[in-house]
Amino acid sequence: MIRMHVMLTAAVALALLFGTGCKSKHIKTPSDFAQMEDPGYAFEYRAISSNEVVIGVQRKPNEPKGDADFWMNVWKDKYPPIKDYAYVADEKISTSAGLSGFLLEYTSEEEDGKYTLMVALFVKKKYIWILTAGGREDRVAEHRDTIIAAFKTFKP
Numbered sequence: 001m002i003r004m005h006v007m008l009t010a011a012v013a014l015a016l017l018f019g020t021g022c023k024s025k026h027i028k029t030p031s032d033f034a035q036m037e038d039p040g041y042a043f044e045y046r047a048i049s050s051n052e053v054v055i056g057v058q059r060k061p062n063e064p065k066g067d068a069d070f071w072m073n074v075w076k077d078k079y080p081p082i083k084d085y086a087y088v089a090d091e092k093i094s095t096s097a098g099l100s101g102f103l104l105e106y107t108s109e110e111e112d113g114k115y116t117l118m119v120a121l122f123v124k125k126k127y128i129w130i131l132t133a134g135g136r137e138d139r140v141a142e143h144r145d146t147i148i149a150a151f152k153t154f155k156p
Contacts, residue, residue, distance in 0.1 A: 043056050057130070066123065
């Protein structure tokens with residue numbers, strides 16, 4: 001229960017950091033996830049699996065104007081997106097429509113286990129699109145291929 005509170009607090013913090021959206025669907029919902037009718041403050045889209053892995057889409061203004069490399073380095077080097085999450089790795093990712101970005105991974109060890117946060121960053125004109133997936137490490141690992149496949153369906 002403490003972990004759920006931390007995740008909800010983190011979601012609110014991310015929402016405040018990245019502004020509000022129009023609540024549109026931007027990725028194909030994986031078959032083992034259910035799309036949330038109300039994705040919550042600042043999310044354009046959110047879906048959850050039966051074992052509590054959450055996928056989300058947010059956007060923020062591309063200010064200062066930077067490309068995907070710039071924003072990847074900001075996320076990688078300047079701060080973990082959520083307190084107590086540590087950077088693990090990054091790799092390039094492209095959508096099926098050819099939009100290039102980066103996939104970053106973070107981990108956190110809590111009293112009740114390890115957690116993983118995956119963050120895909122795409123820059124398109126005026127916006128930075130932030131796709132996230134997170135939950136218990138073993139559960140995210142179970143859905144990893146599905147999450148990446150969903151991220152690749154992203155359309156701004």
